[in-house]
Amino acid sequence: MASPTDTRLRTQAEITARVKALESMLIEKGIMTTAAIDRLAEIYENEVGPQLGAQVVARAWTDPEFKERLLADASAACTEMGIGGLQGEEMVVVENTDTVHNAIVCTLCSCYPWPVLGLPPNWYKAPAYRARIVREPRKVLAEDFGFPVPDDVEVRIWDSSSELRYWVLPQRPAGTEDLGAFELAALVTRDSMIGVGPVRTP
Amino acid sequence: MNGVFDLGGTDGMGKVQTVENEPVFRAEWEKAAFAMFSNCFRAGFFGVDAFRHSIEKMDAAEYLLSNYYEHWVHVVEDRGAQKGVIDPAELEKRTQFFLENPDAPLPEREDPDLLAFVNAVVKSGAPANRPTDKVARFKVGDRVTILADSPHGHTRRARYIRGRTGEITAAHGGAIYPDSAGNDGPEAPEHLYTVRFTAEELWGPETAEPNNIVYFDVWEPYLTLAS
Numbered sequence: 001m002a003s004p005t006d007t008r009l010r011t012q013a014e015i016t017a018r019v020k021a022l023e024s025m026l027i028e029k030g031i032m033t034t035a036a037i038d039r040l041a042e043i044y045e046n047e048v049g050p051q052l053g054a055q056v057v058a059r060a061w062t063d064p065e066f067k068e069r070l071l072a073d074a075s076a077a078c079t080e081m082g083i084g085g086l087q088g089e090e091m092v093v094v095e096n097t098d099t100v101h102n103a104i105v106c107t108l109c110s111c112y113p114w115p116v117l118g119l120p121p122n123w124y125k126a127p128a129y130r131a132r133i134v135r136e137p138r139k140v141l142a143e144d145f146g147f148p149v150p151d152d153v154e155v156r157i158w159d160s161s162s163e164l165r166y167w168v169l170p171q172r173p174a175g176t177e178d179l180g181a182f183e184l185a186a187l188v189t190r191d192s193m194i195g196v197g198p199v200r201t202p
Numbered sequence: 203m204n205g206v207f208d209l210g211g212t213d214g215m216g217k218v219q220t221v222e223n224e225p226v227f228r229a230e231w232e233k234a235a236f237a238m239f240s241n242c243f244r245a246g247f248f249g250v251d252a253f254r255h256s257i258e259k260m261d262a263a264e265y266l267l268s269n270y271y272e273h274w275v276h277v278v279e280d281r282g283a284q285k286g287v288i289d290p291a292e293l294e295k296r297t298q299f300f301l302e303n304p305d306a307p308l309p310e311r312e313d314p315d316l317l318a319f320v321n322a323v324v325k326s327g328a329p330a331n332r333p334t335d336k337v338a339r340f341k342v343g344d345r346v347t348i349l350a351d352s353p354h355g356h357t358r359r360a361r362y363i364r365g366r367t368g369e370i371t372a373a374h375g376g377a378i379y380p381d382s383a384g385n386d387g388p389e390a391p392e393h394l395y396t397v398r399f400t401a402e403e404l405w406g407p408e409t410a411e412p413n414n415i416v417y418f419d420v421w422e423p424y425l426t427l428a429s
Contacts, residue, residue: 107210
């Protein structure tokens with residue numbers, strides 16, 4: 001059976017051997033350790049991920065003054081909640097409304113707001129999304145993500161070409177007036193903060 | 203440089219391949235490749251701009267067909283060889299060894315300072331904004347045209363915005379200039395702006411989808427005031 005990272009060029013076994021060889025040289029040169037690898041993996045597998053962005057969104061939905069600060073300076077507002085760091089030094093939050101839908105991309109590489117969304121999914125870094133979302137966003141959202149945006153809603157694509165890290169504040173779904181921040185955060189999906197999917201409905 | 207990595211607006215790339223519940227790392231080697239970025243950054247292999255440019259110089263077909271984190275491995279090999287830290291012949295020899303002995307252990311070494319660095323950098327990041335004494339030549343509301351020429355070396359001036367006209371919607375002050383830092387020059391800060399382009403301006407009125415906008419961040423040397 002094929003392994004998850006087999007490609008048309010190399011098998012996963014070949015890639016694994018090459019990376020291990022490089023790793024062994026970097027360890028011997030005093031540049032890397034297996035403990036540092038394990039720690040970084042642990043951080044982005046278990047500690048830093050879209051659950052953090054979801055907490056920020058839920059707070060913005062329930063605290064209008066916080067929302068104002070978030071839209072004015074996202075990194076400063078996130079710091080209030082202990083959220084921030086690498087690849088989110090200067091974050092910019094863009095707000096969805098009844099008349100505007102936002103989505104993020106990095107057409108040149110793979111820039112993504114790690115402190116609130118974690119590491120990007122592979123489709124975000126692969127050629128198809130990066131090529132097409134700036135040229136035919138409505139088609140990509142409707143056909144590839146099953147998430148059509150009405151023609152009278154303006155689609156705004158944020159191409160992360162500098163070190164600013166954009167992400168999306170989705171709209172609070174109807175029927176959630178009685179929910180608290182904790183329950184609201186559970187409705188916020190990673191894709192809704194990228195701008196390619198809906199929030200959950202309770 | 204004009205390369206395949208500059209994907210915005212490229213046709214023929216197929217469908218977006220989403221995967222339900224994809225793990226953060228799909229294989230053990232991806233964890234090691236991911237860690238190489240911060241560990242080798244600390245060792246002085248590259249800044250983020252030079253890191254990107256090393257990826258841009260990959261073989262074009264390989265860039266499109268390889269796993270994402272193989273791009274990162276390429277950078278470590280490329281920059282490591284330039285620094286005289288990674289000997290390509292030794293790397294080939296060891297690769298063959300690990301192919302034949304996949305369970306052979308890695309060398310053991312401890313480095314509490316590296317672990318402390320990892321924990322600190324994830325939390326604090328590495329900001330790219332840089333105060334500058336230069337007076338900003340443009341302001342929010344200005345209509346600007348992106349230089350249309352094709353520079354060699356690293357640039358963030360994507361092809362699909364070159365020669366296009368838009369409106370500045372935000373001015374961010376000074377930031378490291380990738381066209382210098384990415385080509386192993388100094389940080390050379392320049393004013394950074396966000397520019398708003400209509401889809402009609404980017405793709406033409408016949409081709410553009412209705413009611414679409416693209417925002418793109420640009421450094422001052424990319425810009426001229428629109429006539």
